[in-house]
Amino acid sequence: MEQKKISYLRNRPLHSKYRPNNFSNVLGQEHLVSYFKRSILNKKIAFSYLFVGKHGVGKTTMSRIVAKALNCSSMHKYKLNEPCNECLSCLNVDLGQSFDVHEINAAMNTGIDNIRELIEKTHLSPVNSLYKVCIIDEIHMLSLNAFNALLKILEEPPKNVLFILITTNIKKIPGTIVSRSQKLCFLPISSKDLAISVSKIVWLEKGSITNKALLHILDSSEGSFRDAINIIDMLLTQNSKINQSACSFLLTDMPNSIPHLLLQHLLSKNIIRIVHIINYVEERQWSETNLIKHMKKILKEKIVDGSTHLTTNKYLVFIWQILLKYDSEFFLQERLSLFISELILLFSRTDSFSSINSINNKKTIPHVLKIQAVQIY
Numbered sequence: 001m002e003q004k005k006i007s008y009l010r011n012r013p014l015h016s017k018y019r020p021n022n023f024s025n026v027l028g029q030e031h032l033v034s035y036f037k038r039s040i041l042n043k044k045i046a047f048s049y050l051f052v053g054k055h056g057v058g059k060t061t062m063s064r065i066v067a068k069a070l071n072c073s074s075m076h077k078y079k080l081n082e083p084c085n086e087c088l089s090c091l092n093v094d095l096g097q098s099f100d101v102h103e104i105n106a107a108m109n110t111g112i113d114n115i116r117e118l119i120e121k122t123h124l125s126p127v128n129s130l131y132k133v134c135i136i137d138e139i140h141m142l143s144l145n146a147f148n149a150l151l152k153i154l155e156e157p158p159k160n161v162l163f164i165l166i167t168t169n170i171k172k173i174p175g176t177i178v179s180r181s182q183k184l185c186f187l188p189i190s191s192k193d194l195a196i197s198v199s200k201i202v203w204l205e206k207g208s209i210t211n212k213a214l215l216h217i218l219d220s221s222e223g224s225f226r227d228a229i230n231i232i233d234m235l236l237t238q239n240s241k242i243n244q245s246a247c248s249f250l251l252t253d254m255p256n257s258i259p260h261l262l263l264q265h266l267l268s269k270n271i272i273r274i275v276h277i278i279n280y281v282e283e284r285q286w287s288e289t290n291l292i293k294h295m296k297k298i299l300k301e302k303i304v305d306g307s308t309h310l311t312t313n314k315y316l317v318f319i320w321q322i323l324l325k326y327d328s329e330f331f332l333q334e335r336l337s338l339f340i341s342e343l344i345l346l347f348s349r350t351d352s353f354s355s356i357n358s359i360n361n362k363k364t365i366p367h368v369l370k371i372q373a374v375q376i377y
């Protein structure tokens with residue numbers, strides 16, 4: 001029996017194995033931890049919270065801890081500021097078996113029937129708890145009808161029911177839902193917090209990691225704890241000693257020289273070279289998002305540095321503005337091609353850079369770029 005338990009623990013993904021189970025262990029969200037501790041102590045609980053933030057920064061984890069804290073008998077009895085993780089209520093939430101905590105993922109349950117089913121559960125009084133807690137992850141994926149059904153209950157909330165709505169994209173949520181919820185923003189995890197946490201987990205897993213490899217992982221995970229831990233999980237499966245070459249091989253990252261080279265050719269307006277680099281990036285299926293992110297970083301440094309000629313600087317600002325435009329979810333497909341095509345239009349103008357708006361005028365794209373997206377002009 002004991003052997004089976006050990007085997008199960010070994011097979012658990014690291015992000016699940018090291019998921020924080022109380023407020024103190026939540027990484028990088030101190031402002032929200034103190035907010036919830038005070039709210040629970042003063043019994044000032046809203047009817048609906050909207051957790052907003054990028055993936056892997058602790059939103060779902062926090063929702064479960066809040067659910068445990070609200071219903072933990074020991075916490076209220078002994079006036080603790082953390083859920084005990086030992087009472088029946090806490091254990092049931094951890095095991096996903098609580099009758100009073102309901103969690104659905106809207107990405108897989110988008111319809112009105114899913115929300116109706118959830119709302120029906122709120123009409124029954126809590127079984128062994130003070131609150132019924134409904135956690136809806138990825139809420140921006142709900143259909144319009146499902147949102148309307150949810151809105152009805154948010155307008156007339158039953159007593160002792162709490163909704164925790166979680167999203168990575170608040171722009172896709174109707175304003176009526178947002179305005180009826182307390183919006184709480186989760187921050188990306190700082191590099192320092194992430195570095196300490198990742199190093200500790202590698203040590204607990206009896207591995208080692210070099211500083212360069214650690215920096216590489218922090219850069220790739222962009223403030224997401226889950227992303228960083230998933231990378232560590234993958235690397236430790238291969239070798240307990242993590243170094244930079246292991247990272248580069250497994251993450252299939254593009255070399256740092258690529259964004260520098262692309263920028264160099266953009267400045268010299270060498271279209272053939274630019275197209276070669278874009279093809280090279282696409283053939284290797286390197287992330288367009290990463291390329292755009294690195295170029296933004298380099299450009300910002302160059303502009304702030306101020307050592308370039310004024311005309312070059314203006315051109316850098318133009319490129320940066322166009323990069324910002326394509327660094328959004330709206331342009332998931334062909335964003336690199338769109339970005340480049342817009343720059344080619346910029347090349348075809350004079351060097352006076354009189355107005356950025358004029359780059360949206362209809363222009364003929366050089367034949368060398370067979371870019372479908374050019375039709376939008």
Ligand SMILES: [Zn+2]
Pocket residue numbers: 071072073074075083084085086087088089090091
């Ligand atoms: Zn408890």
